[in-house]
Amino acid sequence: MGDALISIIPDMKRRTVQAFVDKAQSLDRPLLEKRLKPLSLVHVAKDENGNAIVTEREDIERMPDKLLRKGDRVCMDFGDHYVGHVTLKLDSAGSPQDAPAFLRLKFAEIPGELLDDSSTYEGWISKGWIQEEFIHIDALPCELKLPRRYAFRYVEVLAIDTSAKFQVVVQDAELTAVSAVSLEDAEPIQNLPEDLQRIDRASLKTLQDCMQHVFEDGPKRDRRLWIGDLRLQAKANYATFRNMDLVKRCMYLFAGLIRDDGKIGACLFTEPVMQVDDTFLFDYSLFFISILYDYYQETKDLDIVKELWPTAFRQIELALDDMEDGVPKTENPMMAFIDWKDGLDRQAAAHAVWIYCLRQGEVLAGLAGDEKGENQVHSLLSDAIEKAVSCFWDEEKGFFVSGESRQISWSSQAWMVLADVWDREKSRTLMLHLLEENPEVGVSTPYAYHHVIEALLHVGEKDKALELLRTYWGGMIKLGADTFWEAFDPEDPNASPYGSSQVNSFCHAWSCTPAWLFREYFSTM
Ligand code: RAM
Numbered sequence: 375m376g377d378a379l380i381s382i383i384p385d386m387k388r389r390t391v392q393a394f395v396d397k398a399q400s401l402d403r404p405l406l407e408k409r410l411k412p413l414s415l416v417h418v419a420k421d422e423n424g425n426a427i428v429t430e431r432e433d434i435e436r437m438p439d440k441l442l443r444k445g446d447r448v449c450m451d452f453g454d455h456y457v458g459h460v461t462l463k464l465d466s467a468g469s470p471q472d473a474p475a476f477l478r479l480k481f482a483e484i485p486g487e488l489l490d491d492s493s494t495y496e497g498w499i500s501k502g503w504i505q506e507e508f509i510h511i512d513a514l515p516c517e518l519k520l521p522r523r524y525a526f527r528y529v530e531v532l533a534i535d536t537s538a539k540f541q542v543v544v545q546d547a548e549l550t551a552v553s554a555v556s557l558e559d560a561e562p563i564q565n566l567p568e569d570l571q572r573i574d575r576a577s578l579k580t581l582q583d584c585m586q587h588v589f590e591d592g593p594k595r596d597r598r599l600w601i602g603d604l605r606l607q608a609k610a611n612y613a614t615f616r617n618m619d620l621v622k623r624c625m626y627l628f629a630g631l632i633r634d635d636g637k638i639g640a641c642l643f644t645e646p647v648m649q650v651d652d653t654f655l656f657d658y659s660l661f662f663i664s665i666l667y668d669y670y671q672e673t674k675d676l677d678i679v680k681e682l683w684p685t686a687f688r689q690i691e692l693a694l695d696d697m698e699d700g701v702p703k704t705e706n707p708m709m710a711f712i713d714w715k716d717g718l719d720r721q722a723a724a725h726a727v728w729i730y731c732l733r734q735g736e737v738l739a740g741l742a743g744d745e746k747g748e749n750q751v752h753s754l755l756s757d758a759i760e761k762a763v764s765c766f767w768d769e770e771k772g773f774f775v776s777g778e779s780r781q782i783s784w785s786s787q788a789w790m791v792l793a794d795v796w797d798r799e800k801s802r803t804l805m806l807h808l809l810e811e812n813p814e815v816g817v818s819t820p821y822a823y824h825h826v827i828e829a830l831l832h833v834g835e836k837d838k839a840l841e842l843l844r845t846y847w848g849g850m851i852k853l854g855a856d857t858f859w860e861a862f863d864p865e866d867p868n869a870s871p872y873g874s875s876q877v878n879s880f881c882h883a884w885s886c887t888p889a890w891l892f893r894e895y896f897s898t899m
Contacts, residue, residue, distance in 0.1 A: 401619045414432060415440075418528075443533065445532075455525070458552050460529065463517055466515065479509065481526035488530055492876060497874040500877075557578060579857050580886040581886035583857060584603075592879030599628075609890050610889050636689075637654060641653060656693060656728075683741075719776040723788075725766060773786075773808070788805075788826045791833060798834070820847070859882055
């Protein structure tokens with residue numbers, strides 16, 4: 375299990391900048407709704423490699439003929455991943471219903487979740503995330519309108535018990551799927567080979583299903599706005615759906631819901647009340663700068679830069695509290711996020727994020743006409759670049775090293791390349807050296823893989839980038855993914871940052887980036 379990210383600050387003081395929250399609220403739009411029915415009934419079992427697969431399909435018309443006795447089940451397949459609200463039409467058959475029908479409902483993004491046993495769950499985040507309901511129904515027939523919103527493709531109804539006298543029948547099911555965008559809104563891409571088209575489709579679906587009233591990280595879990603995810607989603611959205619208002623809304627939410635000293639949180643809640651979480655991450659707070667910078671590059675909206683630059687600049691000032699002698703402090707191993715990789719030393723990568731964001735901050739300060747801020751950022755940047763070399767570069771090894779253990783990791787190299795610490799040629803050599811040496815501390819999420827691939831593209835290594843993208847995201851497709859997962863280790867199908875893959879999200883925002891990379895770098899294949 376990796377490092378847990380649990381932050382509890384009981385006396386944290388929050389500040390609301392009402393004007394920003396009001397703007398965010400004015401940008402909230404009703405979601406698009408689509409009504410759908412299940413397409414077939416399925417049976418799921420493990421194949422010889424231990425992967426859960428659909429082994430049998432039946433016509434959905436046969437569902438009302440299935441009379442469920444104790445221990446019987448039906449599993450509906452909606453044909454694709456969706457996010458939405460479900461209503462089941464249930465009935466009874468046989469003699470009068472002389473006892474409550476006791477049912478278990480499971481909602482699964484991938485077949486594997488149907489075979490999971492939630493009673494064995496022992497991860498470090500809440501079991502409440504497992505999409506499973508235990509329900510007693512006193513009187514059949516009934517229309518069961520489920521109160522939660524689910525993210526799923528499959529719905530299983532198991533009759534835990536009926537009685538010797540009656541059986542349960544699932545007559546029908548209906549889903550109202552919701553999203554801020556429709557797949558048809560996405561900028562199409564031509565000439566992609568078949569396997570990449572499939573990756574593109576799943577990336578778009580992932581992004582679509584995460585775009586709700588905010589950019590959610592995952593519609594199964596955590597169903598909230600995380601800034602590191604937002605940064606990648608916004609970029610992918612610019613290349614595809616181009617829903618600018620949703621990005622703008624999320625920026626105003628982060629700027630409007632802050633710690634009392636102006637610090638932006640790692641994530642925020644919009645329900646039941648709007649509030650910033652008491653979790654802060656060095657890289658995530660700084661990414662506010664990056665999101666504003668990218669938004670400006672897309673829209674050339676100078677007004678919002680002027681309006682939000684002070685909030686962005688404050689992140690730079692406050693980041694200094696987490697630094698010592700010009701580099702990020704190391705006492706808290708989860709001070710920055712970077713990746714879930716077990717044992718990852720995050721210091722060097724965090725320092726690189728600092729440089730990356732300072733570069734963008736310098737541009738924003740100039741655009742906002744903040745000369746003093748621009749000078750300050752400029753001098754911080756020169757110092758940071760110098761420190762990157764003096765504290766983290768190991769000339770002999772030809773790698774950036776991190777922390778006291780002088781750890782060599784993939785993420786440290788990728789981020790230092792993205793931060794342009796070296797010129798392009800030297801960065802290219804570094805990336806090739808990384809692929810060749812393949813240091814042990816690799817990457818464990820599509821989030822971190824993305825940054826390695828972006829670093830390869832940044833130094834012009836398109837073929838190598840594509841190869842990695844193809845095998846990694848293609849690996850999920852081979853395992854039947856309709857949408858891309860939060861965590862994927864090709865060597866270990868059960869990998870999870872949380873101690874159990876039962877709570878993993880299989881439609882996760884930060885995995886949607888191939889749709890952007892294809893359009894930006896590979897549109898003329
Ligand atoms: C998890 C979520 C989210 C991510 C944070 C750091 O809770 O997966 O996407 O941004 O961790």
